[in-house]
Each structure stands twice: as structure tokens, then as C-alpha cells.
Amino acid sequence: MARKSYHGKVGVKFKAPYTTSKNKSMLRNVVTDLIIHGRVEVTLSTAKELAPLADEMVTLAKRGDLHARRQAATVVRDIYANKEQTQTALQKLFDEIAPKYTERNGGYARILKTGNRRGDNAPMAIVELV
Numbered sequence: 001m002a003r004k005s006y007h008g009k010v011g012v013k014f015k016a017p018y019t020t021s022k023n024k025s026m027l028r029n030v031v032t033d034l035i036i037h038g039r040v041e042v043t044l045s046t047a048k049e050l051a052p053l054a055d056e057m058v059t060l061a062k063r064g065d066l067h068a069r070r071q072a073a074t075v076v077r078d079i080y081a082n083k084e085q086t087q088t089a090l091q092k093l094f095d096e097i098a099p100k101y102t103e104r105n106g107g108y109a110r111i112l113k114t115g116n117r118r119g120d121n122a123p124m125a126i127v128e129l130v
Contacts, residue, residue, distance in 0.1 A: 027053055032077040034109070035089045035097065039128035047111045047125040054109040054127070061098035069094060097129065104130075 026046070031053050034040050042050065057075060060068040073090055081092040101108055112126045 023049075028075055028077055031057060031075060032079060032089050034127060034129065035076060035093050036079075036081045039126055041114070041124060041126050043117070044111075044113065044123040044125045047127045050127050051109040051111055054129070055106060057093060058097060058101055058108040058129075059106075061093045062101060064094060064098065 027049060030040055030042060030046065030050055034050070034054055035057070040050075053075070057072055060072045069090070072093065076090050076093060079089055081087045081089045087095075108130055110128050110130050112128070114124045114126055116122060117124050
């Protein structure tokens with residue numbers, strides 16, 4: 001994929017391919033998948049951004065009050081977590097995942113480096129809930 005360029009006052013500059021809004025949206029999707037499946041495989045840089053966000057979601061779920069639920073709902077996508085469509089990802093986070101970590105003080109997500117991706121040789125990692 002070629003880099004996009006734009007013309008400014010000082011000549012041609014390069015534009016980053018990933019805007020902040022795209023990055024935020026991607027992280028929301030991935031943290032929701034992490035809550036539903038328990039582990040996801042992403043690039044290493046994405047994993048390093050994802051782990052603190054996942055930790056924050058579990059911390060909010062451990063608090064368990066209405067304000068924490070609403071704060072988590074701004075990040076976690078509103079999709080179903082099971083095939084029967086009876087439980088959303090947010091409900092799973094608060095009802096199943098948070099009670100497992102009542103005794104643990106942080107460090108809820110683990111990053112395991114795997115190999116490099118075949119197509120573009122990007123370093124890959126698995127992020128899972130401990």
C-alpha cells in the first residue's frame with residue numbers, strides 16, 4: 001500500500017494511514033472480541049495498546065456500579081456474546097469476567113508474542129485474559 005501525501009506550505013508531506021478515530025474504533029472492536037472470546041491474536045503494537053484498555057474495562061466491571069457500567073458501555077460494543085443472543089459483551093464483562101478477578105489487583109491481560117505474520121512479516125502477539 002502506497003503512502004498518501006499532501007501538499008503543504010513547505011512541500012509534499014506524508015500522511016499517516018491510520019487516523020485517531022480509526023485507531024479508537026479498531027481498539028473498541030478488539031477489546032469487545034477479547035471480552036467475548038477470552039483471547040485475540042493481533043499485531044504486537046496493537047496488543048500493547050489493547051492490554052491497558054482491557055485492564056481498565058475489568059477494573060470498571062469490578063466496581064460494578066451504574067456509572068462504571070455506563071463508562072464501560074462507551075468502549076465495549078453492543079453485540080451479543082453467545083449464539084443464543086441472550087447475553088451482550090457488556091453483561092458478560094460484568095457478570096462473568098469481573099467476579100473472577102476480585103482478589104487480583106491489576107494485570108488482567110497477558111501478551112504472548114508469537115511469530116511474524118506471513119504476508120507482511122509483522123510481529124504478532126496473543127492477548128488473553130489471565
